[in-house]
Amino acid sequence: MNTKFEELEIKLETKQAISDLGLIDLTPIQALAIPKMIDGLDFIAEAQTGTGKTFAFAIPIIEKIKLVKETQSLVLCPTRELAIQVYNEFLKLVKYQKDILVAPIVGGESYERQFTALKKKPHIIIGTPGRIIDHLNRGTIDFSKLTQLTFDEADEMLKMGFKEDLEAILQNAPKERQTTLFSATIPQEIKRIAKEYQNNSSIIKAESETLTATKIIQNYYVVKKEDKMKLLERLLDISNMDSNIIFANTKREVDEITEFLREKKFNANSLHGDMKQKERSYVTSNFRNKQLNILVATDVAARGLDIKNVGLVINYDYPQEDEIYVHRIGRTGRAGSEGLAYTLLTPRTEHKIKQLEKFTKTTINKLEIPSEKIITKALENKLIISLKKEVVANTNTYDKIINEFEQEGISKDALLNALLDKLVPSKKVYEVIEEPKQKKSNLSDFDNKKKxxxxxxxxxxxxxxxxxxxxxxxxxxxxxxxxxxxxxxxxxxxxxxxxxxxxxxxxxxxxxxxxxxxxxxxxxxxxxxxxxxxxxxxx
Structure with a gap:
């Protein structure tokens, strides 16, 4: 039986804020982490994106804040985008506790505003390692009264080269503190940090069923590497979604895919680490506001994007780690809506899908490359469904306009055909995609890993x-x-x-x-x- 937020022994103001969000039951990681954090225990929480991990540490942090002019809690995030998202989640929870000050201290933001915020001694700081270290070196941040230190996506921070910064922050924090690490994976380096800097640390883990949303339809295609972009065009057409994210493994591929899609008249833009912060903010804002409907991104650049209702996620490249696949597809199928995810594989990488199915405990369906005829038919069916809904909901009548056409000798059928001609998508000619030859393989698991x-x-x-x-x-x-x-x-x-x-x-x-x-x-x-x-x- 699920634990309910109403049953938690936390402040009534926090419960009211949670209720306003329409949340009732705790997720598995919240049920495990919240009591431990409230009890002051150190731990590593293995939790993926989309499992509710932000509230898993935000609720107990807020619960333990004392209304004195001291910075008592620091939450570290790998990227500015994730830090801002976490900051906004905290703001939702302190909706009825305006005396609790929360400040984002991240790169790419004005130093002057941060100096002003830090002088007020915010109770909770949400920051990125580089900017926190910068303020420590300047002497503009005070951790002398810090009682809670939380690492969000600790494994990502290590992958991004923040190890020295993390250790410097740990060494600058008071020894008498609570240290918690939230991580999608627990590599050896995380365990070492836990052993050195945590007190009697334990590992908690959400059930694997939370790895993927049950409403995400997962499919894959096998295609030659040189035909991937051709297939991408077909998939975007046949899906016809308002919001799409395409993931590639390198910045170069992100830019090449974006250029290709723009040549094909798609509304697409790139998001990767080489872009300036102002450019990244502009792109993400446009995507969030539906002014841009295709975002082509690397995994690191897309970390922490608070974008809801993504209709389609396409893995242009096979993700470098199984956990990354979960992060990617978890951006669709949120808030109870049905999501859709495609993964593009080559004949040499198709065998990896078995490993992915085992990891996610789901079935990933292999699909045939859609032909021009199938794409046209699919788009016509979508139009029919959409028009049926419009007809049922419509309460307007246009008899006067229809009579005028009939007086000119234009029948209702002719009028209807003319209007539909403007709505029905025109037939599109696609570049040829050759079916790749499938080679049978008798490779052992060991040989496959080598391959x-x-x-x-x-x-x-x-x-x-x-x-x-x-x-x-x-x-x-x-x-x-x-x-x-x-x-x-x-x-x-x-x-x-x-x-x-x-x-x-x-x-x-x-x-x-x-x-x-x-x-x-x-x-x-x-x-x-x-x-x-x-x-x-x-x-």
């Missing part, structure tokens, strides 16, 4: 047991390549290539798999390589 890595341009692991993972502080932003890694380990440690396995590049660091024979150096060793300070540590 996955090859598909991602990563060297497959050739190491056996006792392999060790190490992290090097060089990443994509340093234009790192496997050859550089091989050269570094060879020249510094005389480690041969056959003792080096999988190499995975991230934005600010690289993870390298070494055999136990190759793992001969001292952990946390620092040295110079081509003028750059290099640090290697075991993970």
């Amino acid at each position: 996955d890595r090859k598909d991602s341009n990563r060297k497959p692991s050739k190491l056996k047991d006792n392999a060790v993972l190490v992290k090097v502080n060089l990443g994509r932003k340093d234009k790192i390549t496997p050859l550089i890694i091989l050269d570094m380990f060879g020249s510094i440690y005389n480690i041969r290539n056959n003792n080096i396995g999988d190499i995975k590049h991230y934005q600010t660091y690289t993870v390298v798999e070494l055999s136990s024979k190759g793992h001969s150096f001292i952990n946390n060793k620092t040295f110079k390589y081509k003028g750059k300070n290099i640090k290697i540590e075991e993970v």
Whole structure:
């Protein structure tokens, strides 16, 4: 039986604000996290986007605020967009508690406004790591009375290279505090932080059924890589949604897809990390206000977007992690409405769908590439359904206008045909898409995993047991390549290539798999390589 918000031992004002939002039952992660936070316990909560995790930490934070002029709680988010969304959720909850001050301290905003806000000693600060560190260095933020520290999407902050900032904030916060981490995944680094900075930490996890909304229809297509954009055009036409998000894995692809769609007369725009904050705000505002109906985005850029009623999500690229798939499709099918998600696969990546179905505990249907005839018929059917609703709801009569046409010798049927001619979508000629040849595969699970890595341009692991993972502080932003890694380990440690396995590049660091024979150096060793300070540590 579900716990109800009315049953929680929290302030009446908070209950009233929750009631105003039409919320009745707690989600699984809220039922687990709220009592623990109110009791002052430290924990890691494994929770996906769309599970109600913001209220899971916001409600207990508000409950424990004392009305004294002190900053008592800090919530850290990986991106400005997510921080603003979390800030707005807090505002909903303090609707009847105007004395509780909440301030967003994020990048891309005026320093002067933030200086003014911080002088008032807000009870709760919602911030991004970089800007919080900046204010700490300036001495314009005071955490001496901080009693609660919450990390939202902690795994994303680590992926984005905020590890040093997070540790600096943890070290600047009072030792006597409550520390909670909310994360979609719990990698080893999260566990290390918990062990070092939390007190008797536990792990709580929402039931896996909350991973995907039951009202999301999930489908996939198999198409040659070079035909993906052609298929994209067909899917946008046949779906005919007012609000669409297309996810790609790289900024370059985002821009290429957007350019292609604009050439095809679609109302599309890009959203990625290379854009200035002003541009990103302009694009997201237009999408939210329905002035833009197709948003092409990378995962990081789309984090925290508070956009409801997205009709269609298309995974142009297979997501790099299963959890990312859940984040993506969770943007459709919200607020009780039915959602739709398409994933575009190539013949070489089709086998991955089994793994995704197992992870999400749902069925993802394979569909045939829609032909011109099918698209036309689908659009005509949608028009008929729409017109039927209009006819039923219509109370107006136009007999006088109809009589005038009839006096001119124009029948009702002729008039109706002329009007429908303006409404029925014109037939469209699409570029040819060849059906990809499906090759039967007898690969074992192990071989499939190796194949996955090859598909991602990563060297497959050739190491056996006792392999060790190490992290090097060089990443994509340093234009790192496997050859550089091989050269570094060879020249510094005389480690041969056959003792080096999988190499995975991230934005600010690289993870390298070494055999136990190759793992001969001292952990946390620092040295110079081509003028750059290099640090290697075991993970």
